[in-house]
Every structure is written in structure tokens, then in C-alpha cells.
Amino acid sequence: MGPSGFLVATLLALLAVQFVKLLWARRRFPPGPLPFPLIGSLWRVGWKIRQDTLIKLASSYGDVFTLWIGHVPLVVLTGFKTVKEGLSNDYGILSGRPVLPFFKVLGNKKGIIFSNGNTWKQQRHFGQSTMLTLVQMKNGLEHQIGKEAQLLVETFAQEKGRPLDPSRPTMRSAARVICDVVFGHSLPVEDEALHKLTEHLDVIAKFKGTAGEMFYNLLPSVMQLIPGPHKKALSSCEFVRSFIREEMEKHKKNGVPHSPQNFTDFYLAQINREKMDSTTTFNEDNLVQVIADLFMAGTGTLAATLSWALLLMVAHPDIQEKVHKEIASTLDSPTLISYDDRKKLPYTRAVIHEIQRFSTVALFGLPRLSIQDLNLFGHFIPKDTLVLPDLCSVLLDPKQWETPQQFNPSHFLDKDGKYMARDEFFAFGAGCRACLGRQLAQSELFVMFTSLVKAFTFQSPEGGKGKAVHPVIGSVARPGPFKICAVPR
Numbered sequence: 001m002g003p004s005g006f007l008v009a010t011l012l013a014l015l016a017v018q019f020v021k022l023l024w025a026r027r028r029f030p031p032g033p034l035p036f037p038l039i040g041s042l043w044r045v046g047w048k049i050r051q052d053t054l055i056k057l058a059s060s061y062g063d064v065f066t067l068w069i070g071h072v073p074l075v076v077l078t079g080f081k082t083v084k085e086g087l088s089n090d091y092g093i094l095s096g097r098p099v100l101p102f103f104k105v106l107g108n109k110k111g112i113i114f115s116n117g118n119t120w121k122q123q124r125h126f127g128q129s130t131m132l133t134l135v136q137m138k139n140g141l142e143h144q145i146g147k148e149a150q151l152l153v154e155t156f157a158q159e160k161g162r163p164l165d166p167s168r169p170t171m172r173s174a175a176r177v178i179c180d181v182v183f184g185h186s187l188p189v190e191d192e193a194l195h196k197l198t199e200h201l202d203v204i205a206k207f208k209g210t211a212g213e214m215f216y217n218l219l220p221s222v223m224q225l226i227p228g229p230h231k232k233a234l235s236s237c238e239f240v241r242s243f244i245r246e247e248m249e250k251h252k253k254n255g256v257p258h259s260p261q262n263f264t265d266f267y268l269a270q271i272n273r274e275k276m277d278s279t280t281t282f283n284e285d286n287l288v289q290v291i292a293d294l295f296m297a298g299t300g301t302l303a304a305t306l307s308w309a310l311l312l313m314v315a316h317p318d319i320q321e322k323v324h325k326e327i328a329s330t331l332d333s334p335t336l337i338s339y340d341d342r343k344k345l346p347y348t349r350a351v352i353h354e355i356q357r358f359s360t361v362a363l364f365g366l367p368r369l370s371i372q373d374l375n376l377f378g379h380f381i382p383k384d385t386l387v388l389p390d391l392c393s394v395l396l397d398p399k400q401w402e403t404p405q406q407f408n409p410s411h412f413l414d415k416d417g418k419y420m421a422r423d424e425f426f427a428f429g430a431g432c433r434a435c436l437g438r439q440l441a442q443s444e445l446f447v448m449f450t451s452l453v454k455a456f457t458f459q460s461p462e463g464g465k466g467k468a469v470h471p472v473i474g475s476v477a478r479p480g481p482f483k484i485c486a487v488p489r
Contacts, residue, residue: 022071029073030379032066033057040068049209049473051360054078054390064379070218074367074386077376078393080400080424086376087368087389087431095120095432096369098386101220102213102230105237106204106296111289112436113297113366119281123290126282127436130266134181135439137261144180145444146336148173149451151189156456156486163461163483166310170448171198171303177444178298182291183247184262197243198299200236205300207233208475209363237292244291248284263291296475298437301361302444304478308359309352309449312407313458314484319409320458323348324489327454337450339443345450346419350412352449356427358407360392361476365429394426456486 018037026035033044045053045067057065058078067074077086086094097116099109107114112123134141155169175198176186187194207213207229216223216230223230251264260266267287274280313320330344331337342349367388374381381387396404401411401424414420428435435441452458461483471477 018071022068025071025073026066026068028380028382029066029385030064030075030381031061032068032076033061035068035071038070040070040072042067042069051363051392051471051473051477052396054364054388055393055396058390058393064376064381069214072386074388075379075381076388076390078390080394080397080426082377083389083391083394083426084423084430086374086387087429087433092432093372093374094368094370094387094389096371097433098367098369100217100367102208102216102233105234106208107289107293110286111293113293115289116369118279119286122281123286124432124436126267126270127290130263131181131437131440133266134263135443141177141181141440142338142443143336144186145177145447146338148177148186148444149448150336152448153451153455155189156452157488159486161485161487163485165481165483166486167303167307167478168198170306171202171299173448174299174302174444175201175295177440178295180262181440182244182263182294183251184265193243197240197295200239201295201299203232203236204240204296205475205478206472209473240292240295241288244288244295245284248287248291263294294437297435298441300478301476302441302448304361304476305356305359305445306448306452307479307482308361309355309445310452310458310484311479311482312355312358313453314460316407317459319351319407320453323351323453324457327450331454337447337454339446341450342419342446346413346417347409348450348453349419349446350409352446353412353422353425353427354407354409355449356445357395357401357411357425359471359477360395360427361478362391362427362429363473363477365389365391366433368433389429391426391429394424397424400424452486455489457489459485459487461485 015037022035022037022040026032033041035041036043044057054076055078057067057076063077063079063082065076065078067076077083097103097114097120099116103114109115110119112120112127115123152169152173156164156166172189172194175194176189180186187197210229212229248264251268256269256272257265260269264287267282267290271282271284271287274282313323326345326347331341365388367386370381370383370385370387373383394400398404402408403411412420412422428438428441470480472480
């Protein structure tokens with residue numbers, strides 16, 4: 001046997017050993033597709049992830065099943081009952097966040113989304129209470145959201161019914177609201193810094209959830225040496241943090257205020273209060289990362305949801321007209337729309353929730369890490385296992401929704417036509433890692449969507465309902481490239 005034959009034989013022997021190890025290891029985990037060396041069970045998933053990818057696998061392997069990413073097991077939870085039990089009832093067991101290579105780039109174990117332990121507990125508790133305080137300061141944040149909605153209407157109106165792509169202006173609006181929340185001021189609409197910020201946030205959002213991120217997590221050392229979209233994403237992460245740090249320095253020059261008015265004010269005051277505590281996690285690095293988390297979670301998601309909302313109005317002109325009539329007959333024309341107006345608009349409120357359910361923008365949610373052994377519906381999940389709750393499978397669960405694959409606002413209406421909340425509405429996740437800015441996001445979505453439908457009729461440039469637009473999967477499921485016409489009413 002020559003040298004090349006020996007190398008081939010050695011490689012085959014190593015692969016065989018690895019395969020046997022995988023077969024032995026999978027005995028500890030819930031069932032799933034057969035894993036192979038190097039690729040794991042990704043052969044069963046394919047390269048193109050769709051919103052129903054994991055739902056289809058669940059039909060073969062059950063609501064709790066295991067995918068192998070290389071040699072790493074990933075336990076997937078699907079369906080309302082399974083996801084709810086895993087995330088809510090066993091509070092804290094699935095509260096961990098895996099320290100994946102790209103997660104380290106995004107958060108470096110700081111902030112809220114990508115941290116663990118005491119850092120996560122302190123930062124999340126502070127973030128949650130402070131966001132609630134800011135939302136309740138009505139004269140500030142609510143007025144700013146109303147102003148942003150009016151600016152968005154004016155931006156659309158400038159096109160005079162010509163085809164436009166709504167994703168850019170909606171993302172800038174979302175970023176401006178976050179700026180107001182965290183810094184106490186908004187960047188001008190045409191400001192170059194705002195455009196750069198949204199562009200870099202968009203780069204990060206588009207890279208997350210892709211095959212490129214998966215390869216980076218599997219082979220970070222190799223990926224650092226080669227060009228590709230991951231390099232752009234790494235650069236964008238640095239830009240976002242630098243932008244935040246510059247704004248933070250401006251706040252520090254003004255000193256700690258006696259009456260905080262924005263998130264940075266509150267956080268700097270907290271740092272000052274705990275500066276003598278050696279165990280505190282409140283510091284400038286965590287402040288920068290918490291704000292970065294808010295930008296990453298609160299811009300692309302809102303822009304994608306509003307884009308789907310307008311597309312669905314084009315596809316369902318009867319529903320669009322019914323929403324407009326309810327708004328026009330209920331709200332005074334000159335006044336800004338507020339979040340409190342949702343109580344007067346049950347049909348509009350139901351339509352917005354159905355948009356979120358049907359579009360399933362959040363997809364699967366970020367993976368969790370089990371911090372203890374967990375038994376879930378007869379399946380054993382060992383400590384330190386990656387767990388992925390499939391939020392799509394909850395929002396499209398045929399056992400919970402009358403017509404899960406159809407856009408149907410009646411899912412959120414009772415027999416008298418009143419808005420009806422649903423326990424199965426997991427658009428913002430569930431449990432201790434649920435979306436921190438849920439109330440802010442709901443307010444933005446309601447005010448902006450209602451303001452737009454009040455002002456315009458949305459139509460396809462081609463006439464009629466237009467062509468079907470398929471989702472592009474990244475950190476969120478956003479519509480593929482499209483344009484619509486906003487015809488002034």
C-alpha cells in the first residue's frame with residue numbers, strides 16, 4: 001500500500017471511529033435523523049432553511065427530537081405544549097445561553113441576550129424594570145413613537161403612489177425610536193450616522209441564522225483566515241459598539257443626572273450607586289452591550305414585521321379596507337395615534353396579531369442551554385445540552401389554530417368580534433428569556449401600522465394582489481426584495 005492509500009485508509013478508519021462514537025452518544029438523547037461524521041444530521045435539514053423545516057422533521061421524529069451539528073447535539077422543541085412546558089413551566093432550566101463562537105462576537109458574554117449567570121440576571125432585571133419605567137413615561141416615549149409614525153407617513157407620501165421598498169424607512173424609524181429610548185434623542189432622518197447604523201445592523205441581521213454563521217461556529221479559526229460575509233458581520237459588530245460608546249461618552253461628560261430621562265441615564269446612575277461593590281456587573285462594557293442588544297433585537301424585527309404587514313394588506317385588500325374603515329370611523333383625523341387607541345380598534349388589533357403569527361418573523365428563537373438535567377414528556381435532556389425552541393411550530397400549530405396556514409384575523413376575535421388574547425401567541429418568545437422590549441415593540445408596531453393604513457391604500461405595482469414574496473431567512477424571516485405602492489387616501 002502506497003502513502004496515498006495509507007492516508008485514505010487512515011481517514012476512513014478515523015471516520016468509522018467517529019461514526020461509532022456518534023451512534024453511542026445519540027443513545028442519551030431524544031430520537032432524530034442519523035448523524036454522520038463532520039456533517040452530523042444536517043443532511044436531513046438541507047442548506048435552505050424554511051419556516052416549516054423543523055415542523056416537517058417533527059412529523060417524523062416527534063415533538064422533541066435531536067439534530068446533530070457536527071458532533072454537537074441540538075434538541076429541538078416543537079408545538080405549543082412542548083415549547084411552553086420547556087420554556088415556562090421549568091423556569092430557569094433552559095435559561096442558559098450557549099457560548100458559540102459567533103455569539104461571543106455579538107456579545108462577548110456581556111449584556112442580556114448572550115450572557116449567563118449573575119451577569120445575565122442583573123442585567124436582565126435592570127433592563128426589564130428600566131424599560132418598563134421608560135414606556136410608562138408617557139410624555140416622552142409614546143410621543144416619540146407617534147412622531148416617528150408621522151415621519152414614516154411623510155416619507156411614504158413623498159413617493160406619491162410610486163413603487164417603493166418600505167424596509168429601509170421602517171428600519172430607520174425603528175432605530176430612531178431605540179435611539180430615543182437609550183440616548184434621549186433621535187438622529188435626524190437624513191443623518192449619515194443613522195444610515196450607517198441601520199446598514200450595519202442590517203448586515204448583522206442578514207448574517208445571523210445563515211449557513212455562514214453555522215460554518216463560523218463550527219470552524220471559527222479557519223473562518224478568521226478566509227474572506228466572506230462573516231468578515232463584514234464582524235466589522236459591523238465593531239461599528240455598532242463604537243457608535244454606542246461615542247454616545248455614552250457624551251452622556252458621561254454631562255455627569256450623572258438627578259432625574260434620569262433615558263436608558264443610558266438610568267444605567268450610569270446604577271454604575272455610580274454600585275461603584276464600591278466588587279461583585280457588581282454594572283459597568284460601561286455591559287452598558288454598551290445591553291444597548292447593542294436592544295438595537296439588534298428591536299430594529300430588524302420591527303422592519304420585517306411591518307414589511308410583511310404591508311404585503312399582507314396588498315394580498316388581502318378586503319381586510320385592508322376593513323381595517324381602514326374601523327380606524328377612520330373611530331379615531332379623530334388630526335390627532336396622533338397612541339397605543340391606548342388599540343382598545344377602540346379590536347379588528348385592527350386582531351389583524352396586527354395575526355400578521356405577527358402568520359409571518360413568524362422570529363422563526364426558531366435563539367438556542368438555549370440546559371443548566372440542569374431535564375425530563376420533558378418522557379425525553380431526557382442532559383445538562384449543558386443545546387436546546388432550540390421552534391417558535392414557528394407554536395404559531396403554526398394545527399392543534400391550536402383553526403387555519404394555521406392561512407391569514408385569518410378571526411384567530412384573535414371572539415364570537416362578538418372583540419379582540420381575544422391567545423396563550424399560544426409566542427411571537428415574543430416565552431419564559432425567562434422572552435423579549436425584553438415586548439411592550440415597546442407592540443406599541444411601535446400598532447402606532448406605525450395604524451398610521452400607515454389610515455393614510456394610504458397599499459397596492460401592488462403590477463395591479464391586483466401582486467406576486468408572491470418568499471421569506472429570506474436570517475436572524476428574522478424578512479420578505480425577499482419587493483416594492484409596493486402607497487396611494488394617498
